[in-house]
Amino acid sequence: SQTIHQWPATLVQPVGSPLSLECTVEGTSNPNLYWYRQAAGRGLQLLFYSVGIGQISSEVPQNLSASRPQDRQFILSSKKLLLSDSGFYLCAWRSGDRNSNQPQHFGDGTRLSIL
Amino acid sequence: SQQGEEDPQALSIQEGENATMNCSYKTSINNLQWYRQNSGRGLVHLILIRSNEREKHSGRLRVTLDTSKKSSSLLITASRAADTASYFCATGNSGGSNYKLTFGKGTLLTVNP
Numbered sequence: 001s002q003t004i005h006q007w008p009a010t011l012v013q014p015v016g017s018p019l020s021l022e023c024t025v026e027g028t029s030n031p032n033l034y035w036y037r038q039a040a041g042r043g044l045q046l047l048f049y050s051v052g053i054g055q056i057s058s059e060v061p062q063n064l065s066a067s068r069p070q071d072r073q074f075i076l077s078s079k080k081l082l083l084s085d086s087g088f089y090l091c092a093w094r095s096g097d098r099n100s101n102q103p104q105h106f107g108d109g110t111r112l113s114i115l
Numbered sequence: 116s117q118q119g120e121e122d123p124q125a126l127s128i129q130e131g132e133n134a135t136m137n138c139s140y141k142t143s144i145n146n147l148q149w150y151r152q153n154s155g156r157g158l159v160h161l162i163l164i165r166s167n168e169r170e171k172h173s174g175r176l177r178v179t180l181d182t183s184k185k186s187s188s189l190l191i192t193a194s195r196a197a198d199t200a201s202y203f204c205a206t207g208n209s210g211g212s213n214y215k216l217t218f219g220k221g222t223l224l225t226v227n228p
Contacts, residue, residue: 100146
């Protein structure tokens with residue numbers, strides 16, 4: 001069966017420090033991968049998605065970047081964090097099947113607090 | 116902008132009652148999906164309904180889709196305290212990218228024992 005791992009669960013970082021959040025998927029090949037941010041009491045905002053190694057699509061201009069160095073690894077990064085980067089970050093995967101009627105499967109998220 | 120908008124924003128009911136949440140969207144869709152999120156956790160997929168389907172059941176869940184009104188509803192029957200969570204609708208849009216979902220802001224459901 002497929003599993004998704006996202007870490008760390010919580011992170012407290014000072015303003016201006018770098019960031020690296022990692023997400024890995026097991027039990028599937030060539031998944032579509034996603035990074036979302038969720039503000040308190042709000043819906044999900046899609047930040048990045050990837051349909052293959054090295055292929056990254058950015059949905060919103062921001063202080064963050066994403067990379068996919070391996071088929072089942074998706075990394076969210078920042079060189080210098082801002083206070084506005086605080087939030088709950090969720091990684092998700094979806095079958096790479098071109099059939100559009102596929103659900104997404106989520107990790108347990110990372111709670112990022114910027115001080 | 117948000118594609119899906121859930122209504123109500125918050126719903127509080129007693130255990131054993133039914134809970135109905137609604138979702139409206141704006142553009143053509145391939146499918147509509149409902150997800151559940153327990154506090155501080157990731158989202159869990161509940162049910163997917165395709166644009167050519169009108170109703171779908173899964174256990175105590177019933178989802179309807181009315182593409183003419185661009186709306187969907189999620190009914191949870193015989194609710195339990197463990198159903199307390201936020202519920203989100205998400206739309207997979209027709210045309211363009213098949214890979215993305217657009218999520219609403221969610222309905223916070225509280226089931227009181």
